[in-house]
Amino acid sequence: MSDTVERSSPEPSGPGGRDTAVGGTRKSSTAKRGGGDPGTRGRTTIADGVVEKIAGLAAREVVGVHAMGSGLSRTFGAVRDRVPGGGKSAVARGVKAEVGEVQTALDLEIVIEYGVSISEVARVVRENVIAAVERMTGLEVVEVNIAVSDVKLPDEEEDEPESRLQ
DSSP, rough: OOOOOOOOOOOOOGGGGGGGEEETEEOSSSSSSSOGGGGGGBBOOOHHHHHHHHHHHHHSSSEEEEEEHHHHHHHHHHHHTTTTTOOSOGGGGEEEEEOOSSEEEEEEEEEETTOOOHHHHHHHHHHHHHHHHHHHHHHHHEOOOEEEEEEEEEEOOOOOOOOOOO
């Protein structure tokens, strides 16, 4: 995300910094340095991973979302989480963001609880993710695509790999 500010060259003042009349126009020697509001000077860039974490946390807050990512990615992720510097954060698992200068698009892969309305959970996830990402980043969220990869049944155990450490 970046803010573009057009700046004009500061006008020279007369000797001793006094206002000078040129062609009947008065020029002030009190022009601001750097021009404009300090909050608009420079660029702010937001990494894809930042947006992915925000979206992942916002999606997990929704009742009916059991987990993020496919079963295979959750299994590999659980192993990766045990290795220092193992890669993508568990918070961002199941989220892919494409971030531009002023817009972002998100793809989410979720596992839902058995018995909930998939369309209702998807709608609430979309609303929650859009609100969180837009509020925290200022980016416009153009789309949130949701893929439901699994349903968590009440009597199913988690597919977490057993730890070999004791």
